[in-house]
Amino acid sequence: xxxxxxxxxxxxxxxxxxxxxxxxxxxxxxxxxxxxxxxxxxxxxxxxxxxxxxxxxxxxxxxxxxxxxxxxxxxxxxxxxxxxxxxxxxxxxxxxxxxxxxxxxxxxxxxxxxxxxxxxxxxxxxxxxxxxxxxxxxxxxxxxxxxxxxxxxxxxxxxxxxxxxxxxxxxxxxxxxxxxxxxxxxxxxxxxxxxxxxxxxxxxxxxxxxxxxxxxxxxxxxxxxxxxxxxxxxxxxxxxxxxxxxxxxxxxxxxxxxxxxxxxxxxxxxxxxxxxxxxxxxxxxxxxxxxxxxxxxxxxxxxx
Amino acid sequence: xxxxxxxxxxxxxxxxxxxxxxxxxxxxxxxxxxxxxxxxxxxxxxxxxxxxxxxxxxxxxxxxxxxxxxxxxxxxxxxxxxxxxxxxxxxxxxxxxxxxxxxxxxxxxxxxxxxxxxxxxxxxxxxxxxxxxxxxxxxxxxxxxxxxxxxxxxxxxxxxxxxxxxxxxxxxxxxxxxxxxxxxxxxxxxxxxxxxxxxxxxxxxxxxxxxxxxxxxxxxxxxxxxxx
Numbered sequence: 001x002x003x004x005x006x007x008x009x010x011x012x013x014x015x016x017x018x019x020x021x022x023x024x025x026x027x028x029x030x031x032x033x034x035x036x037x038x039x040x041x042x043x044x045x046x047x048x049x050x051x052x053x054x055x056x057x058x059x060x061x062x063x064x065x066x067x068x069x070x071x072x073x074x075x076x077x078x079x080x081x082x083x084x085x086x087x088x089x090x091x092x093x094x095x096x097x098x099x100x101x102x103x104x105x106x107x108x109x110x111x112x113x114x115x116x117x118x119x120x121x122x123x124x125x126x127x128x129x130x131x132x133x134x135x136x137x138x139x140x141x142x143x144x145x146x147x148x149x150x151x152x153x154x155x156x157x158x159x160x161x162x163x164x165x166x167x168x169x170x171x172x173x174x175x176x177x178x179x180x181x182x183x184x185x186x187x188x189x190x191x192x193x194x195x196x197x198x199x200x201x202x203x204x205x206x207x208x209x210x211x212x213x214x215x216x217x218x219x220x221x222x223x224x225x226x227x228x229x230x231x232x233x234x235x236x237x238x239x240x241x242x243x244x245x246x247x248x249x250x251x252x253x254x255x256x257x258x259x260x261x262x263x264x265x266x267x268x269x270x271x272x273x274x275x276x277x278x279x280x281x282x283x284x285x286x287x288x289x290x291x292x293x294x295x296x297x298x299x300x301x302x303x304x
Numbered sequence: 305x306x307x308x309x310x311x312x313x314x315x316x317x318x319x320x321x322x323x324x325x326x327x328x329x330x331x332x333x334x335x336x337x338x339x340x341x342x343x344x345x346x347x348x349x350x351x352x353x354x355x356x357x358x359x360x361x362x363x364x365x366x367x368x369x370x371x372x373x374x375x376x377x378x379x380x381x382x383x384x385x386x387x388x389x390x391x392x393x394x395x396x397x398x399x400x401x402x403x404x405x406x407x408x409x410x411x412x413x414x415x416x417x418x419x420x421x422x423x424x425x426x427x428x429x430x431x432x433x434x435x436x437x438x439x440x441x442x443x444x445x446x447x448x449x450x451x452x453x454x455x456x457x458x459x460x461x462x463x464x465x466x467x468x469x470x471x472x473x474x475x476x477x478x479x480x481x482x483x484x485x486x487x488x489x490x491x492x493x494x495x496x497x498x499x500x501x502x503x504x505x506x507x508x509x510x511x512x513x514x515x516x517x518x519x520x521x522x523x524x525x526x527x528x529x530x531x532x
Contacts, residue, residue, distance in 0.1 A: 004412060211406075214393055217353075218454070219382035220410035 004224075011228035012235055015204045022200040023236055029196045030240030030289060031247075033189035034282045038248040040182040041281065045274050047175050054167060058131035060138060061162040063121040063152035066094070073124070076146040080126055085137050087127045094122045121152045134163050190289060193240075197233050197293025204229055205301050212302065226298050233294025234287055241286030245279045305331045305462055305493040306352065311361030313347050313517075321347045322517045325361070329495065331461065334488040336504050337497040338528055339514035345497040348514070349466050352495075353385060354378050366462055383411055386455030386463040386492075390470035392447045394439040400426060400450045401435040407454045425457040426450075429483060445476035449483065456487055463487060465496045469503065477503060501528040 016023050064073060077089055092100070097120040105111055128134055141147050142157050151160035205212065215225050252270055260269070270278075306329040313322040322344045329335055339345050350356045351363060354370045363370040366384040373381060394403050404422045413421075426435055429449040439447055448468060455463055465484060469477035481496075481503055488494040498504065504511060504527060511526030512519060521529065 007409065210393070211395060214395065214406070215410045216379075217382065217387050217393070218407040218410060218458070219379040219384075221379045221412075222376060224410055224412070 008227050008231055012231040015208070015228065015232050016235065018207055019200060019203050022203050023232075026193070026196040026200045026233075026236045026293075027240045027243075029189070029193045030237050030286060031243045033186065033193045033289075034241050034244035034286055035247055036182075036189060037186050037285060038244050038278055038282050039251070040179075040186065041278055042248060042252065042270055042274075044175075044179070045270055045278075047171075049269070051171050051175070054171065055131040058128065058134055058163060060126040060128070060134065060141070062124040062126070062141065062147065063160045063162070064123060064150050065152045065154070066121065068122075068150040072146065072150045076144070076150055077124060079144060079146050080124070080137075080141060083137055083140060085128050085130065085133050087129050090125045092123045092125060094118050094120055097122065138163055193237075193289050194293045194296065197236060197290060198297045200236065201229050201233055201294040201297035202301050204232055205297065226302065229298055229302070230291060230294050233297075234290040237286035237290025237293075238283065241282045244282050244286075248278065248282075249275065305329050305333070305366060306495070307362070307364040308351075309362045311351065311363060312359045313344075313351065313356070314359045320359075320517050322351070322358075322514075325519055327512060327519065327522070329493060331493055332488070332491050334485065334494045334507075334509045335496070336507075336509055336511045336526075337495060337514065338499060338504055338511055340499065343514040344517040345514060346466065347517075349464055349495075349497055352464060353387065354381060379411075383458060384460050384462060386452075386458070386460040388448070388451050388455050388463070388465040388468045390467040392439070392444075392451045394447055394450055394454075396439050399436050399438055400431055400442070400453075403439070403450055404454045404457050407457055411458070421457055425453045428456070428486075429453045443476070444472050445479060448472065448476075448480055452480070452483060452487070456492070460492065462493045463495070465494070465498075467498055468496060469498065469500050474502065481507065499528075504528040 062076075073091070077091070080086055080089055095118070098115075098118045101120060102112060126137070128137060138161060142161065147160075148154050148157065151157060153159050212225055252275075256269060306327065308325050308327045311322060311325040312320055314320045325348070337345055337348060347356070351358055351370075352365055354365075354373065357371070365381065368377075368381050370381070395406065398406060401422055404425060405418050408418045408421065423432065423435065426432055429452055431446060431449050431453065434442060434446060437446075439450070442450065448471075452465075452468075463484070468484070469480050472480065477500060484494050484496060485507070508525045508527075510524045511521065511528070513521040513526075513529065
């Protein structure tokens with residue numbers, strides 16, 4: 001068996017050298033396909049991290065009208081607190097709201113100078129145990145009479161309630177579209193890679209048709225004849241996968257720090273475990289493409 | 305060793321390539337298969353190698369029923385059949401030694417076996433001093449000897465030769481035939497398809513004659529025997 005492994009490796013390498021132009025073509029197509037697959041997965045990881053961090057910041061802000069009765073506000077507060085989904089409720093007075101506003105706007109004093117009297121409403125800030133359930137809680141609050149009694153604009157309940165869900169939902173909708181485009185694109189690239197490997201293996205079979213004929217004649221087993229070709233396909237795919245992994249590692253080392261710099265408020269990073277998983281996925285995908293492409297060529301062009 | 309009963313082969317439905325072939329060849333026999341081009345000699349050989357299947361009939365080679373033989377077992381059948389062709393089928397980028405060794409390598413023989421058996425069989429065919437020569441450095445007769453060495457290195461019980469002297473001059477052909485005869489003396493069954501009249505007539509072996517896909521004659525110590 002040890003001699004066999006040596007034989008297979010030798011044969012595959014020789015073939016690779018013989019049709020290196022075609023092999024290079026196959027390697028490059030696999031490389032590009034897997035690179036795009038890898039980038040899209042990495043982007044997916046980063047985006048879902050961002051979505052997560054945005055979700056964690058989801059709070060429901062209920063704006064209260066000026067001069068709302070204190071007992072009404074407290075009643076609403078008690079009503080909201082009775083919801084098991086609610087984590088904390090904080091009351092922000094008009095003065096506190098203005099203070100926060102001044103804090104956020106201290107870079108642009110000219111805006112602050114314009115403010116004569118406090119235009120900001122008081123608010124109740126609600127955080128939830130599970131931010132994804134925000135819609136249920138919001139619906140419950142909106143339906144409540146207590147809320148309408150104290151809302152900043154009772155005529156338009158929507159405007160008196162602010163929660164991050166709209167942002168998260170838009171983000172999700174966007175990533176969903178991106179993902180569909182990616183899948184279509186990646187499938188097309190996978191097909192192209194398969195065709196390329198199929199072609200290279202076909203050429204390899206053609207270049208060795210005499211040897212294959214003799215092998216059949218002297219009784220080499222079918223797997224013995226097929227294995228070098230299969231290995232060739234897998235080697236091409238593995239080289240493509242390795243290049244893709246190296247490029248992705250390089251890209252993330254190059255781009256992520258800059259991205260972090262421009263978007264300091266978002267956690268833009270990929271953990272090393274995620275990178276390892278990504279690499280394994282790419283290697284796995286490469287092996288599957290390599291085996292499928294050469295397997296297809298063998299079925300069609302090598303009748304053993 | 306070979307048993308064909310009621311074998312028919314049609315490539316296209318109207319004209320049979322072989323029809324009503326009943327042939328029994330015992331172990332250790334030396335048999336000539338003669339006939340004009342298109343008489344069915346090649347079809348006969350291909351059927352024995354199970355490169356093709358008969359349309360009907362039964363074929364048993366080396367104890368294997370070829371009709372029932374599973375596809376994946378065909379390689380193991382072929383390890384029991386040595387094969388020699390008119391065009392030698394040698395690999396031009398390998399030396400004589402490597403060409404013979406290749407046949408053992410690809411059926412998974414160990415290096416030790418290869419190192420002992422290859423020189424031995426090359427000595428048997430008289431090429432012990434041409435082991436490192438490439439096919440284009442050898443004469444036609446020498447190339448055919450390498451090809452016979454390759455067919456015989458695995459000591460198969462059956463050796464098939466399809467026009468082994470078709471490309472060779474009479475003197476060289478004689479050498480090849482006497483080599484095949486020597487191999488036959490070791491107990492190997494030898495079947496030679498040929499239209500080399502002089503050879504068949506001089507060797508006086510069993511002759512099976514084909515015409516238009518039919519066995520028209522099967523005689524021991526026979527001659528080529530066509531009128532033309």
